[in-house]
Amino acid sequence: MDRIFVGGGGPGYAEPQVLLLNYANRHGLIAGATGTGKTVTLQILAESLSAAGVPVVLSDVKGDLSGLGEAGSPEFKLHDAFMARAETIGFAETYRYEAFPVTFWDLFGEQGHPVRTTVAEMGPLLLSRLLELTEAQEGVMNIAFRTADEQGLALLDLKDLQALLVWLGENSRDLSLRYGNVSTASIGAIQRRLLVLEGQGAAHFFGEPALELDDLFLKDATGRGRINIIAADRLMGAPRLYATFLLWLLSELFETLPEVGDPEKPKLVFFFDEAHLLFEDAPKPLVEKVEQVARLIRSKGVGVYFITQNPADVPEDILGQLGNRVQHALRAFTGRDRRELKQAAETYRDNPRFSTEDAIREVGTGEAVTSFLMRKGAPGIVERTLIRPPSSRLGPAQDRAALRAASPLGGKYDTALDRESAYEILKARAEAAAEEAAMDVEAETDGDDAPRPRAGRRYGGTHSRGGSSSAGNQASTPRKRSSRSDSVGEAFAKSFARQLGTQAGRRVVRGILGGLFKGR
Incomplete structure (x- = not known):
C-alpha cells in the first residue's frame, strides 16, 4: 500500500484522487x-x-x-x-x-x-518565547534555570518555578554580582505571566509523570x-x-x-x-x-x-x-x-476544464476540490472530488469508557506524582533556617525571664485588627496559618523576628524563608 484513496467521482468529476504516502x-x-x-x-x-x-x-x-x-x-x-x-x-x-x-x-x-511535561523539559527559551518576555526578563529566566541546575533544584511544576523566582528576588543582590542585574521588576512581570498561564489550567500540564x-x-x-x-x-x-x-x-x-x-x-x-x-x-x-x-x-x-x-x-x-x-x-x-x-x-494549480473559484463555491457537502502532490513532489491539478x-x-463513540479501558497505557499516566523538587527543597531550607534562628534567639535570651521588646521598632507587635494587645497576650495567642505554605517553622521564625527584632530574626525575614513564603 503506497497511497491513500481519498475520493473520485462520476461524470464531470475527477479520476480517483489519492494521497501518496511518500509525500504525506x-x-x-x-x-x-x-x-x-x-x-x-x-x-x-x-x-x-x-x-x-x-x-x-x-x-x-x-x-x-x-x-x-x-x-x-x-x-x-x-x-x-x-x-x-x-x-x-x-x-x-x-x-x-x-x-x-x-x-x-x-x-x-x-x-x-x-x-x-516538566518545566525543565520546556526549558527557559521556549518558556520565554511563549510568555513573550522581554530581553531582560528572558535573562532572568535563564538565570533561574542556571541556578536550579547548580543547586540541584528540580523544576517539575509551576510552583517549583514560582518558588525559585521568589528566591531569586530575595537574593538578587548576591546573584547580580555573578550573573548581572536580577531585577525584581522583571521577576514580578514573569510571575504575572505565569499566573495567567496557571489560571488557564497549566498546573495540569506541568508535572509528572511526563x-x-x-x-x-x-x-x-x-x-x-x-x-x-x-x-x-x-x-x-x-x-x-x-x-x-x-x-x-x-x-x-x-x-x-x-x-x-x-x-x-x-x-x-x-x-x-x-x-x-x-x-x-x-x-x-x-x-x-x-x-x-x-x-x-x-x-x-x-x-x-x-x-x-x-x-x-x-x-x-x-x-x-x-x-x-x-x-x-x-x-x-x-x-x-x-x-x-x-x-x-x-x-491551486488551475484546471482548464472548470473555474476553481466557481467549483469551491458550488461543491456540496461531502464534495471538495482537491490537489495532492504528484510524482517528484509537484502539485497536482485541482480536481472536483466526491470524498x-x-x-x-461517524460522531462520538457509544462506549468511550470501554475504549479508554482498552488502552495499552492504562495506569501509566493517570496518577500524578509530586516528588521532591525545587519547592520542597527551598521550603526545607527555609524551615532549617527558621530552626537555626530560633536556637540563636534561645541562646541570646538564656538566663532572662523574657525578651524585652524595643520601643518604636518596625514590627510593633502582632496587633489584632480590632485594636492593640499586650506583649503577654501576643506571646500567648497563636497566629492563624494564612496559607498552605505557612509552616510551623515559618510561623515560629516570623514570630521571633517581629517580637524580638534581633539580628537573627531579621536575617530570617529578609533571607530565603521570608522571600519564599511571603511571595506565595
Whole structure:
C-alpha cells in the first residue's frame, strides 16, 4: 500500500484522487465552511493512515472524533448514502465498516490519559518565547534555570518555578554580582505571566509523570498505527495553554527525532482541527515556531495537517508549506467573502476544464476540490472530488469508557506524582533556617525571664485588627496559618523576628524563608 484513496467521482468529476504516502509528510490543509464535511475528510485520512501503519495525533475540538474507535453500522441513518457514494466512486468492492485503534489524551485528565511535561523539559527559551518576555526578563529566566541546575533544584511544576523566582528576588543582590542585574521588576512581570498561564489550567500540564514521546508512535497487534485523540473542547477555551502544549509537542518532536529524509511513509502525522481558533489568539512566537516546524520537520518523517474554515485563517508563510489540500465549499455572501474565495482559488494549480473559484463555491457537502502532490513532489491539478465515506462510526463513540479501558497505557499516566523538587527543597531550607534562628534567639535570651521588646521598632507587635494587645497576650495567642505554605517553622521564625527584632530574626525575614513564603 503506497497511497491513500481519498475520493473520485462520476461524470464531470475527477479520476480517483489519492494521497501518496511518500509525500504525506509534506503537510496539508483541509478547509471549508461549517457543515461542508471537513471532519469526515479528517476522519477518512486518519483511518487510512492508521491502516497503512502510520500513527496519528489529532485534536478533537467538538468531541465527535472518538467514533474512530468503533466500526460504522448499517443501522446508521446515512448508511444508504454511504453505500451509494461508494458505488459512485468505484469504492464499493473494498468499502467496509471497521474500528481503528485509538488512545485518548486530555491535558486535564478527564477524558483520557493526562498529558504532562516538566518545566525543565520546556526549558527557559521556549518558556520565554511563549510568555513573550522581554530581553531582560528572558535573562532572568535563564538565570533561574542556571541556578536550579547548580543547586540541584528540580523544576517539575509551576510552583517549583514560582518558588525559585521568589528566591531569586530575595537574593538578587548576591546573584547580580555573578550573573548581572536580577531585577525584581522583571521577576514580578514573569510571575504575572505565569499566573495567567496557571489560571488557564497549566498546573495540569506541568508535572509528572511526563509524556514519553514514544507512546505516540504505538501500533496495535496487526501493525495498524494508533490514533491518538487529544480532547480539545475545553482546551480551546484556554488559547495560551493550547499554544503551550502545541509549541512544546512540536518542538520536542523536532529536537528528538532523527533525520530520515523522504521516507516511504510518514513516521507520524498531526491533524490540528479548528486551526483558525489556534492562530487567532496565538502569540507571535507560536506562529514563528509552527512556521519553522512546517519547513523542517518533514525531514523527520512527520506530517502536519491544518483543518480550518478558510485558507486565509492560516498565516501565509505556513500556508505555502502545505502541499496536500482538500478544499470544501466556501460561502461568498459579502465582498470580503468573495475576496477570500478568490484568494483561496489562486493557491491551486488551475484546471482548464472548470473555474476553481466557481467549483469551491458550488461543491456540496461531502464534495471538495482537491490537489495532492504528484510524482517528484509537484502539485497536482485541482480536481472536483466526491470524498469517500468513512469506515468508522461517524460522531462520538457509544462506549468511550470501554475504549479508554482498552488502552495499552492504562495506569501509566493517570496518577500524578509530586516528588521532591525545587519547592520542597527551598521550603526545607527555609524551615532549617527558621530552626537555626530560633536556637540563636534561645541562646541570646538564656538566663532572662523574657525578651524585652524595643520601643518604636518596625514590627510593633502582632496587633489584632480590632485594636492593640499586650506583649503577654501576643506571646500567648497563636497566629492563624494564612496559607498552605505557612509552616510551623515559618510561623515560629516570623514570630521571633517581629517580637524580638534581633539580628537573627531579621536575617530570617529578609533571607530565603521570608522571600519564599511571603511571595506565595
